Amino acid sequence: MSSLKFGTSGLRGLVVDLVGGPAATWTAAFLAHLDAAGLSPATREVIVGQDLRSSSPQIAADCLRAASAWGWHALDAGALPTPALAQEAIRRGAAAVMVTGSHIPDDRNGLKFYRPDGEITKADETGIRAAFEAGQQAGEAGGEPRTLEGLTETYIDRIVGFFGPEALSGLRVGVYQQSSVARDVLTEALGRLGASPEPLARADRFIPVDTEAHRPEDLDLIVGWTADGRFDAIVSTDGDADRPLLADERGRIVRGDLLGLLTARRLGADIVVTPVTSSSSLERAPFLSQVVRTRVGSPFVIEGMEGAAGSGTVVGFEANGGVLVGSDVERDGRRLSALKTRDALLPIVATLAEAKAAGQSVSRVVEGLEAGAAAADRLPEIAADKSTPFLAMLAAGGEDARAFFAERGTIEDVNTFDGVRTTLADGSTVHYRASGNAPELRCYVEAGSEPAAAELLAWGLEAARRRLGA
Incomplete structure (x- = not known):
């Protein structure tokens, strides 16, 4: 099975599952979705950018090749920040693809897709996935990719x-x-x-x-x-x-x-x-x-x-x-x-x-913000088959959850809006959620002071590690 999936922002997965044919097919699926949804720009331009990880140049080339084969005018922006690519795409009214894995390790990479009016929505993700599963055939070639400069x-x-030029003077x-x-x-x-x-x-x-x-x-x-x-x-x-x-x-x-x-x-x-x-x-x-x-x-x-x-x-x-x-x-x-x-x-x-x-x-x-104390970290290499039952146990708020938090205090509230956020009797909170970008479990805490938040975070990570056998 491929590791590629949509997370909190874009498609992510192992490089070996993305480079070559998959990157081209996902790009074609994105463009086919724009066509089907009536979102394609009149110019049929798509800009492709990339970050500096080792696999990005090849994947960007795959995306450019697919865009041209699908009948779009492919514009190569090279290496640049994602927001710089998005800014130019919106200015031109063009689609865009950013080749990046953001903060995840170099053995992984991803694609961020932009409609002519900005980031894709969750509904767009569904449409792109459907187009990918349906398979795409190359259309009339759009010509060789053209290089864009000056975007940064x-x-x-x-x-x-x-x-202003004096905003940070000195x-x-x-x-x-x-x-x-x-x-x-x-x-x-x-x-x-x-x-x-x-x-x-x-x-x-x-x-x-x-x-x-x-x-x-x-x-x-x-x-x-x-x-x-x-x-x-x-x-x-x-x-x-x-x-x-x-x-x-x-x-x-x-x-x-x-x-x-x-x-x-x-x-x-x-x-x-x-x-x-x-x-x-x-x-x-x-x-x-x-x-x-x-x-x-x-x-x-x-x-x-x-x-x-x-x-x-x-x-x-x-x-x-x-x-x-x-x-x-x-x-x-x-x-x-x-x-x-x-x-x-x-x-x-x-x-x-x-x-x-x-x-x-x-x-x-x-x-001066008087914002209290909070901290966050993650447990890497925690797959969904481990994190899902763990989060379900905490969400239930039953005996197992009370036993899990016993050494920290009594559970006062459980919020399952995104992950599981548990509020304890002393007002501190421990929030676990599975990352949408990589196989890892995120932990966010709030407490009365910075030392207390650091200590609670260390406990939260270790307690989850023991429970998951990680």
Whole structure:
């Protein structure tokens, strides 16, 4: 059986199951679905981009070949951030395919599909899957792929044009470049905004940076870089630059949901749309009139944003920090165009701009949110045949669940909106859910203090590991 499946954002699986024929067939199925649904652009253009993992060039070539064979005009955008690809596709009214596995290991990869008006929906996923299962035949050839250039410059221009060339003046920022497709984009953008960026640890192999489950070696690097006090922040992204990583001047990672909250404040948003995995403290933010909760995944956040449209300025974000802008934003005579796909550059810049404008360190700005303590991590290599019965046991809230949490306290509430979120008598929460992108079990916790959250997370992972025999 193939490992390929749709997760929280796109099709993912093992490289061996995607490269070659499968990548071409899934691309053809996507384009056939657009045709069948009446969503194809008049120009019949499809743009293909890629991240920097080792398999991406070949898979991108497979996708371009399939698009041409299916009668579309294939445009090769090369290596670039996912939000930069989406921005250009929406501007041109073109379809798009991004070859990326985001934060998952190099032996895996994936495809993210974009309609001419933005990300595909869950209904589109069903249509694409049906077209794939039906099989596709090549149509009239659309010609050789054509190369597109300048997309990253346009992407940077959007941010610099809104925040201005002095927004980060005087800030010293370390850019952990690793293998992020945005490693040069980040450095250029920060420099154009007035900061002094310093590239750090550029890698020649793919490094799976996950902004919700940080590798110990990455944490050690960041702490080391900030030890001498020369940086105001350290920044980076995941593989395709739709999830941000930002550490304060002390080397402490700022949670993704707090980056999203600071971005919303900087943009003057009064409505936030975010999954249930983001901190419950968001509802206490005084500058927000409404917080809309969704399931995990950008399609659900986008659906929630569209439902809230017209009620105010809407910003969406996930617990991983990726921010979506639901409508054009006007501030100080400058305009930020809407972009309903996760973006890492915007929350990085917005958070640093908040610190600069306040004349405070990043840590002080974050502390000023009074957002409580939360933490998250994962258990890798936990297949669905193990995670599903485990989650079912917790969802039932019966004797087995009470025994599982016995050493932590009494169960007060069980929420099964997306995964299983258990609230204990002391107010702390433990939320388990199976990842939609890889065979792993995610664990999110909230507690009264950072040490308590760290301790609860360690317990949550170990207790699940024992129960699952992992």
